[in-house]
Amino acid sequence: MASVRGLRPSASSAKDRARRSALRLRTSALPILQCAVAAGLAWWVATTLIGHHSPFFAPIAAVVSLGLSLGARLRRSFELVAGVTVGIGVGDLIISWIGSGPWQLCLVVALAMSTAVLLDNGPIFSMQAGSSAVLVATLIPPGGSGGVDRMLDALVGGLVGVAVVAIIPTHPVRRARKDAAGILSTASSVLSLVADGLVANDPEPIEKALRKARATQAAIDGLRSNLVGGREISRISPLYWNSRPRLKRLTATADPIDNAMRNIRVLARRSLTLVRDDEILDPRLVVQVEKLAKAVEVLEEMILAEPGQQPDQAEGARVLRSVAKELKPSVVADAGLSATVVFAQIRSVVVDLMQVAGVKRISAIATLPPTVPHPAYEPEH
DSSP states (O other), X not given: OHHXXXXXXXXXXXXXXXXXXXXXXXXXXXHHHHHHHHHHHHHHIIIIISOXXXXXXXXXXXXXXXXXXXXXXXXXXXXXXXXXXXXXXXXXXXXXXXXXXXXXXXXXXXXXXXXXXXXXXOHHHHHHHHHHHHHHHHXXXXXXXXXXXXXXXXXXXXXXXXXXXXXXXXXXXXXXXXXXXXXXXXXXXXXXXXXXXXXHTOHHHHHHHHHHHHTTHHHHHXXXXXXXXXHHHHHHOGGGGGGHHHHHHXXXXXXXXHHHXXXXXXXXXXXXXXXXXXXXXXXXXXXXXXXXXXXXXXXXXXHHSOTTOSSOHHHHHHHHHHHHTTOOGGGGTTOOHHHHHHHHHHHHHHHHHHHHTTOOHHHHHHTSOOSSOOGGXXXXX
């Protein structure tokens, strides 16, 4: 029986890995289809319509310009075509003068990549210039019209890649929306764990919360990348031109979500210090953390809701205002440093999240109770 129990964690781990692998494949299914179609179509255009004998640069350019990432595909296409042009140009020029060999290969790659770096800082640009120079120096004889043909093949591949994105587009909003909702779900979970730790005066839930909060940066980077890809799709695909206003609203949430997660990390870290130092804590502060966690859940639902569905931005802002109005200085009137910092971070997170709900920053700040009495209302002595 002991041996069976010992096998259970590994079996569960294997299932988790299989589930994650299936999720990765499902997420990448459409980009894979786009790359496959673009490669075949680029080869067909280059061979049948243009008449090139072995236009292997065309499908390579199509696949590299698309890739599995949805962000900055137009830039990748430009960098790839420019890189091939530089690499082939330098390779043809140098190899035709000095011949082929190990040191000639070193020189050609160094010159091609250096030229690319001088022209632009794009990583694909310099790498494609280097790899194209290698092909010219080792496999493809320089001179004649080969250089021009290979540049044309790269251009065909890049243009076909863009055309495939327009014809078989991914939804410009869906991926970024799921990313944003996932980050907000994590934020709500982190705040709930922090509240649990504060109630129990136990550092363990807060340590777990802090680990989860620190692990969100990759998701935030993914959100920004998918927003860039979404903007490109909404520009080049007529099917999704009408998604631009919605994408613009979602794009406006990226910075506030990022800022909110950064402030939540500080909140969690200072809450951990508060518990470890055994500071005196007003229970009202914990209540505000719990209410904020519930409000973030509403924002998550708001992000996932289709246009016209509830909760909308107005509902999200209403829930956050109900949190904001309770964040009065009296909550930390006799508190220590850590509790005061936690209180300040809750206020900052509320301001960030109200911007996610479409409220301007200055209006969001105005919803918070003042932390210092206005001079006009100071009592007379």
